[in-house]
Amino acid sequence: MGYRIGSATALAAFMLASAPFSVAQPAPPPPPPPASGPVTPSPASELAYRMLAAARAGDDAFQAFAHEAAKQPEAATPGMRRQMASLQPHGLIAATPTHAEVSVFDPNMESWAILRLDITADQPHKITGVGLGPGRPPPGVAGPPRLAPAALAAATRARLEKAAAEDRFSGAVLIAHAGQPVLTAAYGLADREAKTPATVDTQFRFGSMGKMFTAVSIMQLVQAGRIDLTAPIGRYLPNYPNRDIAEHVTVNNLLTHTGGTGDIFGPEFFAHRLEIKTPADYVTLYGARTALFAPGARNAYSNYGFMLLGRIVETVSGGSYDDYIAAHIFVPAGMTATGNQPENVRLPKRATGYMTGPSGKIYNAADTQPWSGTPAGGGYSTVGDLGRFADALMATRLLDAAHTKMLTDGGFTGVDGKFWRYDFGAPAGDGRRFYGHNGGAPGMNGELRIFPAGEGHDAYTVAVLANRDPPTATGTANFITDRLP
Numbered sequence: 001m002g003y004r005i006g007s008a009t010a011l012a013a014f015m016l017a018s019a020p021f022s023v024a025q026p027a028p029p030p031p032p033p034p035a036s037g038p039v040t041p042s043p044a045s046e047l048a049y050r051m052l053a054a055a056r057a058g059d060d061a062f063q064a065f066a067h068e069a070a071k072q073p074e075a076a077t078p079g080m081r082r083q084m085a086s087l088q089p090h091g092l093i094a095a096t097p098t099h100a101e102v103s104v105f106d107p108n109m110e111s112w113a114i115l116r117l118d119i120t121a122d123q124p125h126k127i128t129g130v131g132l133g134p135g136r137p138p139p140g141v142a143g144p145p146r147l148a149p150a151a152l153a154a155a156t157r158a159r160l161e162k163a164a165a166e167d168r169f170s171g172a173v174l175i176a177h178a179g180q181p182v183l184t185a186a187y188g189l190a191d192r193e194a195k196t197p198a199t200v201d202t203q204f205r206f207g208s209m210g211k212m213f214t215a216v217s218i219m220q221l222v223q224a225g226r227i228d229l230t231a232p233i234g235r236y237l238p239n240y241p242n243r244d245i246a247e248h249v250t251v252n253n254l255l256t257h258t259g260g261t262g263d264i265f266g267p268e269f270f271a272h273r274l275e276i277k278t279p280a281d282y283v284t285l286y287g288a289r290t291a292l293f294a295p296g297a298r299n300a301y302s303n304y305g306f307m308l309l310g311r312i313v314e315t316v317s318g319g320s321y322d323d324y325i326a327a328h329i330f331v332p333a334g335m336t337a338t339g340n341q342p343e344n345v346r347l348p349k350r351a352t353g354y355m356t357g358p359s360g361k362i363y364n365a366a367d368t369q370p371w372s373g374t375p376a377g378g379g380y381s382t383v384g385d386l387g388r389f390a391d392a393l394m395a396t397r398l399l400d401a402a403h404t405k406m407l408t409d410g411g412f413t414g415v416d417g418k419f420w421r422y423d424f425g426a427p428a429g430d431g432r433r434f435y436g437h438n439g440g441a442p443g444m445n446g447e448l449r450i451f452p453a454g455e456g457h458d459a460y461t462v463a464v465l466a467n468r469d470p471p472t473a474t475g476t477a478n479f480i481t482d483r484l485p
Helices: 043-057 059-069 078-084 149-165 207-223 243-248 251-256 267-271 279-286 303-317 321-333 383-394 401-409 472-481
Strands: 088-096 099-106 111-119 127-134 171-177 180-187 189-191 354-356 362-364 411-413 419-421 425-427 433-441 444-451 460-466
Touching (some): 043 078, 043 088, 043 127, 149 171, 149 180, 149 472, 171 383, 180 383, 207 251, 207 303, 207 321, 207 383, 207 401, 207 433, 207 444, 251 303, 251 411, 303 321, 383 444, 444 472
Antiparallel strands (some): 111 127, 171 180, 171 460, 354 362, 433 444
């Protein structure tokens, strides 16, 4: 499995995610303040530290730990292990018998984070959730320096030149200050076999970043009075196979991952990877499934939920999803290099994706990719196009001011009173909000972070795309974000 994040500091931005051994919060709450004194360890904190130790020990140790301690051990993959292996624990922040929070530093991501772990109350305790949210340096540990635009560009350039020379980065980056680029650059190879260098015009696959376009499309149709966010999805998908989901899961639930609609990645997907080509195909394959939980009962990242949103865009607009986003997002934003063209269509500027195997060998990731990009992600773009999307969104060229605010700040309140933001942004480690999305899967990783101007802060846009596994782009975005003035 993969897992996604919703913050500036997390394991990876995979395009897919599933339940208990995964990161599942689109907008994590602000980290708690450091404890005033030592925190008493608990069964949950013991399992958190054991999990980190198992990740450092290797694939076999991690799998053995998962089979012993995780409610869904199949969710613990070697890729997950490799990314957790870099986390360095720096103290226990909070602990109860069923919940623990550990301050960790990830040198690959160059960021502080809080590892959150939940377990069952009954023995033998089983892990039911693992999440990583933004964190702050512990008391007495200085954070990175805040840099003026020119210095920030120079520091980022130096970092990426070194990483590319060591074959740890291939991709492109854009930093814009108040709408003006201060760094636009590319490093490494777009195609390792042909020795084609990456350029700022290279089209990189972006994983779940495509969810931004789905969310904007839904909000455009809300603005037009054609979609009610509180309506059950059966209003727009009247023939949906599972009537319980059709009658009780709302559009709001899908936008906040609180509908219990589940994932799309697993044996069924890989058995039909080249056959499921449209949102309707995904509904045919997965539509009879029952919900994982009652709508609004909790949050679990759902790629399938965004497939349903894309299908709703189709039924309401009367056209295909791809045609809709092209006409209503890409054209008004001036995005000429972004799309969901199938993998069998040759695009001369589309990068080849490369994944790293357990031995460190680098492989072409083509066999893991969907047939084409979808409403849940998997398309391609350039850093320039992402910058244009950010400019169009913040200049209210895609939505009016009220619906832009609804998209970026709105959400859904669950049955327990917890507020879940729409999947369109998160707080950075210092608590400053940004808008956008991340994405990733084997051989692809991307980040778009749109920081609006605020008290004491200028507006910044950070876009990073890479044709390597996460956290290649995410680590770079964290490096930049943590140094914004």
